[in-house]
Amino acid sequence: MTVTYRQPGVVLTDRRFSVPLDHDEPAGERIEVFAREVVSTARGGAGLPWLVYLTGGPGFGATRFNGKESWLGRALQDFRVLLVDQRGTGSSTPANRQTLPLRGGPREQADYLALFRADSIVRDCEAIRPEVTGGAPWTVLGQSFGGFCATHYLSYAPEGLHTAIITGGLPTLEGHADDVYRAAYPRMECKSAAHYARYPQDVERARRIAAHLAEHETVLPGGYRLTVPAFQSLGMLLGMSDGSHRLHYLLEDAFVRTPAGSTLSDAFQENVRTELSYAGNPLFAVLHEAIYGQGERPTAWAAERVRDEFPQFDGEKSLAGDAPLLFTGEAVQRWMFDSDPALRPLRETADLLAARTDWPRLYDPARLAANEVPAAASIYHDDMYVDRDHSLTTARAIRGLRTWVTDEFEHDGLRAGGPRVLGRLLALARGEA
Structure with missing residues (x-):
């Protein structure tokens, strides 16, 4: 029809x-x-x-x-x-x-x-x-x-x-997915540095938000668990022509004063949920590393494994020192299937795809x-x-x-x-x- x-x-x-x-x-x-x-x-x-x-x-x-x-x-x-x-x-x-x-x-x-x-x-x-x-x-x-x-x-x-x-x-x-992410993390670091050069006030804003998340369990509207790594993944925005500006405006009014003290505003939480949720496009997360699969070698959560080779992306270490918090992007990691309610039911399915060893050549x-x-x-x-x-x-x-x-x-x-x-x-x- x-x-x-x-x-x-x-x-x-x-x-x-x-x-x-x-x-x-x-x-x-x-x-x-x-x-x-x-x-x-x-x-x-x-x-x-x-x-x-x-x-x-x-x-x-x-x-x-x-x-x-x-x-x-x-x-x-x-x-x-x-x-x-x-x-x-x-x-x-x-x-x-x-x-x-x-x-x-x-x-x-x-x-x-x-x-x-x-x-x-x-x-x-x-x-x-x-x-x-x-x-x-x-x-x-x-x-x-x-x-x-x-x-x-x-x-x-x-x-x-x-x-x-x-x-x-x-x-x-x-190239294997590992090669893709070994090349990607330095680009993410450069994009973070360029963002902070454009908006130096965001260095302290990002650290303050991350410190709050490290100390307070935060569940966004709809059930998304906002952790420090999840907050860092807002760096996905930095690959787009207007992304640095969008990230800046997202960060600038993150906190609001309440009778119980300063906390993340409802508006900030809703805007972050909109950016991070995979409810509208779950296959992006489930199949993201599978698009690189060829032959018998599994992708095996490449982005998460390779990230360990770049300790500067460790949010806890950044907060313990005075380094700017680095943002990540174009990197689907296994913890996302715990954080995002749209992905949680697909966690075992995603694990099986990450372990697959019979991918056809592309x-x-x-x-x-x-x-x-x-x-x-x-x-x-x-x-x-x-x-x-x-x-x-x-x-x-x-x-x-x-x-x-x-x-x-x-x-x-x-x-x-x-x-x-x-x-x-x-x-x-x-x-x-």
């Missing part, structure tokens, strides 16, 4: 597709993938090529645009756009603490979610492409984890692609070295979420891939830079720049 309606300047059509849960068993169970088709009212869509958008994550549905916001307006000049809710997200068949018990216990849930990585997402795209395009190849735009999916696409189904555009999402082809270096699909990628010089050097190494391994390395944008360059970022990458892929 399809439903068509309008927003300013665009015509939208909601589409639903039935795809195999396991593409190696096409006659078996099926799930639903939702996608929203968008075409400019000025173009009408007749004869336009297709661009399919794969968003970041894992675990996020496609962006819900209002009209021609951000990069979408530029895309609609040349394409009819398909915004895909990757399996388990958005309006696709959901996967969360409420629905996963339908699969059975933690073992069955883990086996189910092992089919929700980039390889299955790309096979979903290939399953629906003939119905959408009549069999013609399409352009893929992959943001962040969507870029990981696009790189898998180039490895295993390049015949489905006319062009590949990747923004802030060139993955390491061979990338084919030989196929990438022989690539013939026009491709371009933006690499953000100071990207906190995706390592620049890993991205450059991968870029050199993909034949014909053209890169734009810039420090003008953070990880969300496609959102913040909108038409200019997409326009430049399309020009690079087309040989026009």
